[in-house]
Amino acid sequence: MKKNLTLLSIVMISHSTAFAQEVEMADTMRSEGKIYVVVAVAFISLAILSFYMIRIERKVTKLEKEMKK
Amino acid sequence: MARSWWWKITALVLLFFTYYEGFLGEIPRMPILNETIRNLYFHVTMWMAMLVLMICNAFYGILYLNKSDLYFDLVADECARIAMVFGIAGLLTGMVWANYTWGAPWVNDPQLNGTAASLLIYAAYFILRNAIPDDSKRARLSAVYGIFAFVMMIVFIMVLPKMTDSLHPGKGGNPGFNKYDLDANMRMVFYPAVIAWTLLGVWMMSLRVRIRKIEWKNEDQ
Amino acid sequence: MTTALHQYFKLVRHEVRLEFKNYHALTSLLVYSLATIFIAYISYRQSLDPITWNALFWIIMLFAATNAIARSFIQESRGLQLFHYTFLNPAVVILAKTTYNILLLSVLGFINLSAFSLFFSLSIHDWGQFTLGLLLGSFGLSAVLTLVSGIVSKAHNQAALVAILGFPLLFPLLITIIKFSGNAIQGVEWAINQPNFYLLIALNSIIVVLSFLLFPYLWRD
Numbered sequence: 001m002k003k004n005l006t007l008l009s010i011v012m013i014s015h016s017t018a019f020a021q022e023v024e025m026a027d028t029m030r031s032e033g034k035i036y037v038v039v040a041v042a043f044i045s046l047a048i049l050s051f052y053m054i055r056i057e058r059k060v061t062k063l064e065k066e067m068k069k
Numbered sequence: 070m071a072r073s074w075w076w077k078i079t080a081l082v083l084l085f086f087t088y089y090e091g092f093l094g095e096i097p098r099m100p101i102l103n104e105t106i107r108n109l110y111f112h113v114t115m116w117m118a119m120l121v122l123m124i125c126n127a128f129y130g131i132l133y134l135n136k137s138d139l140y141f142d143l144v145a146d147e148c149a150r151i152a153m154v155f156g157i158a159g160l161l162t163g164m165v166w167a168n169y170t171w172g173a174p175w176v177n178d179p180q181l182n183g184t185a186a187s188l189l190i191y192a193a194y195f196i197l198r199n200a201i202p203d204d205s206k207r208a209r210l211s212a213v214y215g216i217f218a219f220v221m222m223i224v225f226i227m228v229l230p231k232m233t234d235s236l237h238p239g240k241g242g243n244p245g246f247n248k249y250d251l252d253a254n255m256r257m258v259f260y261p262a263v264i265a266w267t268l269l270g271v272w273m274m275s276l277r278v279r280i281r282k283i284e285w286k287n288e289d290q
Numbered sequence: 291m292t293t294a295l296h297q298y299f300k301l302v303r304h305e306v307r308l309e310f311k312n313y314h315a316l317t318s319l320l321v322y323s324l325a326t327i328f329i330a331y332i333s334y335r336q337s338l339d340p341i342t343w344n345a346l347f348w349i350i351m352l353f354a355a356t357n358a359i360a361r362s363f364i365q366e367s368r369g370l371q372l373f374h375y376t377f378l379n380p381a382v383v384i385l386a387k388t389t390y391n392i393l394l395l396s397v398l399g400f401i402n403l404s405a406f407s408l409f410f411s412l413s414i415h416d417w418g419q420f421t422l423g424l425l426l427g428s429f430g431l432s433a434v435l436t437l438v439s440g441i442v443s444k445a446h447n448q449a450a451l452v453a454i455l456g457f458p459l460l461f462p463l464l465i466t467i468i469k470f471s472g473n474a475i476q477g478v479e480w481a482i483n484q485p486n487f488y489l490l491i492a493l494n495s496i497i498v499v500l501s502f503l504l505f506p507y508l509w510r511d
Contacts, residue, residue: 023098190458
């Protein structure tokens with residue numbers, strides 16, 4: 001089993017280096033610039049999350065201050 | 070610490086960084102994985118955040134046993150809750166990823182089994198907490214169980230996978246995946262990503278702790 | 291030190307004597323596991339392949355252990371418990387209870403094994419290794435479940451809780467022990483089974499040390 005695995009690893013590593021350029025990636029999406037659409041959407045969702053987290057944070061801080069009085 | 074802004078802003082900035090580099094950064098070209106290797110920043114980081122929160126849970130359990138201050142128990146409880154949230158997120162994202170690279174949402178993999186087990190352990194932790202009405206007794210018993218569970222879980226997810234073939238990288242099984250461990254480019258994104266998600270988790274946890282402290286004070290009045 | 295040792299032996303002897311005094315508890319335990327094995331037999335009705343019967347054997351052991359150990363803190367009278375609280379060292383109490391449960395479960399394990407060999411045709415190639423596995427497995431199962439039943443005894447003794455809290459903690463132990471005894475059944479060389487053996491020893495020691503350290507916190511009320 002162990003021997004098979006090492007053999008397999010050698011085969012796979014040599015395979016992946018020799019044919020590295022032939023691995024299919026989303027190159028068209030990148031060259032067309034469409035990937036920026038994805039990034040923009042992800043950023044908007046993140047921005048909303050950040051906004052929401054900050055809102056809660058400030059709300060809790062306000063409540064804490066009120067409790068202290 | 071709980072009220073200072075700098076680490077929260079760091080968390081958000083690093084999250085934006087993670088998403089930017091996660092979609093646009095350089096990644097090695099590898100068969101089978103293709104573009105999905107980017108999931109490293111969005112899936113593996115979930116487990117890292119969960120692990121950190123679980124360490125916090127055990128740590129605050131030990132603190133409680135030594136100091137008998139219910140505040141420590143509160144923090145331990147909330148750590149476990151947020152760890153559970155990240156754990157479920159990690160499990161779901163992992164299932165999606167596994168479905169497209171390994172061919173099935175659930176494969177018999179020690180890493181996967183270990184994390185599923187840790188979710189079960191923390192589910193049992195909450196069941197134990199719910200079963201005890203008395204505050205200080207609940208804190209004591211759940212701290213004991215939490216510490217014990219944490220050690221067992223570490224054995225499960227750190228030691229056992231090293232002894233068996235795993236589909237996960239670096240553990241026998243799939244040497245082809247091993248390469249991305251070495252990719253310096255990805256590391257520069259992966260580590261900040263781990264910090265980002267962990268800080269976000271700690272932030273969520275601290276918010277819940279503070280809300281519950283306000284609730285306590287309300288009950289006292 | 292000598293008093294602690296003295297207390298320890300006295301407590302173990304006390305546990306054994308208590309068990310034989312109301313031996314219907316012992317008998318019910320025996321009937322429980324024999325009935326479970328018989329159910330397995332009438333459900334399969336044929337000889338099983340080694341992997342299946344090995345898994346089946348350990349699952350039945352798990353349930354028998356849960357049943358046997360869940361009551362280890364319940365059967366004492368209130369007065370005796372009070373005596374224990376005031377005069378005994380809690381670490382000694384947990385060690386004595388664990389020792390007794392290990393003895394009980396090992397005996398039960400051998401009885402289960404003979405019942406198994408009666409109903410299913412066993413083909414164990416390496417009896418020495420299998421027996422070693424049986425002892426180590428009983429050790430781990432009883433050590434974990436004794437601590438868990440200690441926790442549960444403080445949480446209003448809900449017997450179902452022992453299984454809920456105990457099972458997730460036993461995953462790493464069960465995986466290793468099933469692998470170890472599976473290798474023993476197939477007659478694998480000792481050199482290959484050795485890592486599993488060391489892992490089992492390490493796990494068992496971790497469990498005992500943890501229950502030694504954590505149990506005193508459960509004890510004080």
